Amino acid sequence: MAVNRPQHSREDVVRAAGRLFAEHGFHGTSMRDLGDELGLLGSSLYSHIDGKNELLVEVIRRGGSMFQDLADDVLATDADPAEQLHLLIRGHVQIIVDHLDEARTFLNEARFLPPKERAVVLEMRDSYEQTYRRIIEQGVGTGVFNAERDPALMAILILSLLNALDRWYRPGGPNDPDEISQRMFEFVTNGIG
């Protein structure tokens, strides 16, 4: 009897894992759940991957690298600080909207990563936050921002706004991504006062 032919790629498995981890959480998703999602047995997944933890690492790595790439891209422009902040906000919203599963898993499930990989994610987040902080500081320097009291806290608050999007954004909802980023940028620069 020949071994059955694979019907799915490793890529399919990672994507399905992202979907389930985002919706039910890492500990709320069993390998059998994941198998069901793809129409095969839980045990069959091990021909594509080494273990459940590897899937979490892979999904979160994908999520994290998108934000990292965005920060690199924005820093590579010679736009002024206000424009760079606008680009960061627009890009961040776009990532969450376009890659909701990976973003949600990155934002909500990273604490369940093995210690070493978890440390890597914490460094990535810190570096990403520093990008915001430096741009704010530059904007304070040129007078376009008025946050000299605490740019580090302002960076946290802006990221709080952005990262909460994965909790209320619904595809096809009343607000499209461009409108959301525009309103967020206006809120960040002017508040509601």
Next chain:
Amino acid sequence: MAVNRPQHSREDVVRAAGRLFAEHGFHGTSMRDLGDELGLLGSSLYSHIDGKNELLVEVIRRGGSMFQDLADDVLATDADPAEQLHLLIRGHVQIIVDHLDEARTFLNEARFLPPKERAVVLEMRDSYEQTYRRIIEQGVGTGVFNAERDPALMAILILSLLNALDRWYRPGGPNDPDEISQRMFEFVTNGIG
């Protein structure tokens, strides 16, 4: 042989559950973990409670009712909209700081509630969000706020800011709660521009 004497109250069990659910998530916490936390066996917990789900419901109910009470208290004042918003922000920050475990469980684990209880939480959140929206609308009416384009979205953005606090607040950290709420209020009203 007499039955052993209880060393813990139901209250102890619920509080310990809040601690573990907040840190490891509902599905990342076993009844044996919870027993360990209290120095007894997992099976012994069932003399205090009916099941694991009941603990989740109870912890989240406590979290949610604090925010509900805050909204009621603030609406009962005859302060102007800006002052009411300030009170909401200060109260919300205080709740998260003072009851971090219940707040984190309420904010992050409610999706694992049984359907009926989950629906109750969604209603509570919606009602709480409406409180923010109405106060913003009133402030727009009196001219103190400038958000006539979308008060509903502004309410979401303000709550995004507030609810993210449970992710970065560390007891005894560099920012005390009063300072955090003050900076948040300034950010909400003026932004960083």
Next chain:
DNA sequence: CCTACCGATCGGTAGG
């Protein structure tokens, strides 16, 4: 609150 369990489910493996 413990002893002594229960059936179900977990992540994962050997072999084809």
Next chain:
DNA sequence: CCTACCGATCGGTAGG
């Protein structure tokens, strides 16, 4: 990718 498992752990119960 399936068959046929494995030991460990899960939420929970009966009885004292």
